[in-house]
Amino acid sequence: MAELLTTPLHALHIEMGAKMVPFAGYDMPVQYALGVRKEHLHCREHAGLFDVSHMGQVRLEGKDAANALEALVPVDVIDLPAGKQRYGVFTNAQGGILDDLMIANLGDHLFLVVNAACKAQDIQHLRDNLKGDVTVEVLDDRALLALQGPKAAQVLATFNPKVNDMVFMDIQPVEINGIYCVVSRSGYTGEDGFEISVPAEHAESLAKALLANDDVEWIGLGARDSLRLECGLCLYGHDLDTTTTPIEASLIWAISKVRRAEGERAGGFPGEAKILEQIASKAVSRKRIGLLGQSKAPVREGSKLFDANDNEIGIVTSGTFGPTKGMPVAMAYVSPEFTAVGTEVFAEVRGKKLPMTVEKMPFVPQRYYRG
Incomplete structure (x- = not known):
């Protein structure tokens, strides 16, 4: 087996008693002393700190950067205002999703954050396919922290009050604890919060400074x-993959109108x-729901779904018990006739058919700060 990579915060996770597991080629903390349920609820009620330094951070520079990137994603990159970021997907020739990512305009360059498991192939994809005057720089010397939860802004503002002026999807350089960081008001929990790109050598001191606040706990x-599942957010390699189009994934909102109109x-x-x-015809063979x-038993990824007549109709792609919702939550792909809210389906778990109900996502309200 290849040796696992580590983030700049690895030693601190060990020191804090984290349980470490392999994830996307990295040795990562799955939980701390609080345990998963209490960490989840702490983030919903206070503020949670996440080490997401395994993600890929990429800088695109050059006069053709926006045009070149727009040729690889169904997203409006050219008109993305400076100081803003946007969710996007890399697509393949069949319309499938190669990865999902965040695209930000920092004025003199574009800043991308891509998934850890797809990092190497995404960077190669950019280098192979970006046309014109554009350079690709991988920011291996930076860590990435996420501070999420209803107290996140209050905590971060103690270091620099200008973060209070940011709204959801804003991104800008901000000095935090005397360190030059790039801060976006965004995240992967459905809560208000921030993602902080910080030089690797300062990651531990920044993490400790944030954790010194009683409202902040490490979250694995x-x-x-x-957290992301309760808020209806996809995980690449599970809810999204190269055989699934954005329309099948219920991500039509991620295709900018200027890219789909005449x-x-x-x-x-x-x-x-x-x-x-697929947009024009509204016809797909399956849809993410x-x-x-209806019971307490969680339904996991890979569970087959059936209708009341025992016909197989789909498969679960993500599933767990939702601590905030207080019941099992899941995402699945099913035949279009079973997508209406309130439809009852049955998940096969250890030989039993457990009833589940199609529900609108997010299961827990998203609380992004929009001003």
């Missing part, structure tokens, strides 16, 4: 998964024929 991968910038991205046809369990 276990609670990160249950006009000079419509299309022009890999897989446009399939994706634009949310499910709530």
